[in-house]
Amino acid sequence: DAGVTQSPTHLIKTRGQQVTLRCSPKSGHDTVSWYQQALGQGPQFIFQYYEEEERQRGNFPDRFSGHQFPNYSSELNVNALLLGDSALYLCASSSAGHSYEQYFGPGTRLTVT
Amino acid sequence: GENVEQHPSTLSVQEGDSAVIKCTYSDSASNYFPWYKQELGKRPQLIIDIRSNVGEKKDQRIAVTLNKTAKHFSLHITETQPEDSAVYFCAASELGATNKLIFGTGTLLAVQP
Numbered sequence: 001d002a003g004v005t006q007s008p009t010h011l012i013k014t015r016g017q018q019v020t021l022r023c024s025p026k027s028g029h030d031t032v033s034w035y036q037q038a039l040g041q042g043p044q045f046i047f048q049y050y051e052e053e054e055r056q057r058g059n060f061p062d063r064f065s066g067h068q069f070p071n072y073s074s075e076l077n078v079n080a081l082l083l084g085d086s087a088l089y090l091c092a093s094s095s096a097g098h099s100y101e102q103y104f105g106p107g108t109r110l111t112v113t
Numbered sequence: 114g115e116n117v118e119q120h121p122s123t124l125s126v127q128e129g130d131s132a133v134i135k136c137t138y139s140d141s142a143s144n145y146f147p148w149y150k151q152e153l154g155k156r157p158q159l160i161i162d163i164r165s166n167v168g169e170k171k172d173q174r175i176a177v178t179l180n181k182t183a184k185h186f187s188l189h190i191t192e193t194q195p196e197d198s199a200v201y202f203c204a205a206s207e208l209g210a211t212n213k214l215i216f217g218t219g220t221l222l223a224v225q226p
Contacts, residue, residue, distance in 0.1 A: 004156075033213065042119075042202050042216030043157065056213055090156065092214075100145055100208050104156040 002027060004093050004105035012111045013081050021076045021108045025093030032074040033102060034066060037088040049074050050096055078110075086112045115140045117205050119217025126193050127225050134188045134220045136203035143205040146179060146186045147214070152199045160201075161188070164208075193224045 005024045013019050025032050031050045035043035045058035049068035068074045072093075078085055088109050092102040116139040126132050138146075144165035149157035163170045163177045163186065170177050174193075179186045190197055200221050204214040 031212075035214075040219075042117075042204075042218050043214070045213040045215070048213060058213065094212065100206070100212055101147070101159055101162065102212070102214060103159065104149075106156045 004029075004091060004103050006089075006091055006105040006108050008108060009106070010109045010111075012113060014113055015081055015083060017081050018077065018079045019081060019110060021078075021089050021091075021110070022073065023076070023091035023093075023105055024073045025091075026103050029093035029095050029103070030072050031094045031096045032068060032072065033092045033094070034074070034076045035090045035092065035104075036060070037090055037107070039087070043090055046076070081112045083112050086110060115143075115205075115215045117203060117215050117217040119203050119220060121220060122218065123221045123223070125223045125225060128193060128195060130193055132188075132190045132193055132197070132222055132224075134201055134203065134222075136186050136188075136205075136217050138184050138186070138205040138215070140205065140207065140215070141184070142207045143184075143215075145206045145208045145212070146177070147204050147206070148175075148177060148188050149202045149204065149216075150199045151202065151219075157202060190222075193222075195224050195226050198222055198224045 033048040034046040037043040047057040052068045063079045088107040090107045094102045118137045147162035151157045176189045203217040
């Protein structure tokens, strides 16, 4: 039973560029949440996807957007990258109908130069 | 707005001693309180959680207590071992909505052998 997977593992981008990060949820899960974890801080909620719709959004600008596919996998897109976007991006999956536990993927380390 | 405070930020104990980490939440609608352990460079892993209809929960050497009136919850680790060394995050969530997790700032626990 595969857990939550994310790709790529590491990414280096230049200011102003765009990036797409990918997440596959744990088998049986239908909900994907994205979090940003800056160095030395706790994860910050970006948004959550369920049934291919964004359910709720945290305090992030609309440069951050996402998508969920019919197979429940998800993408996080960030446009016009800033140096401050450098962080570990974590996705977490859960099951809307059965469990409230959220399981995290290994994350994508994004560095913006 | 929603906020979770966590103390202490660092904690050093001798192997075999107990460790206690405390959190306070602001949103009275919060009803689910998970604790995550994050080792260096790895994903946050759920170690224990508690719902607001329960005052205490134990799982072997770890326990969590909740005081809803004071909006406090705590993680207790007994008989600490070097492999308990990691960053621990508390979080709060309102189940039934989007279940987004609001994280504390983390506690770096060092268990000295």
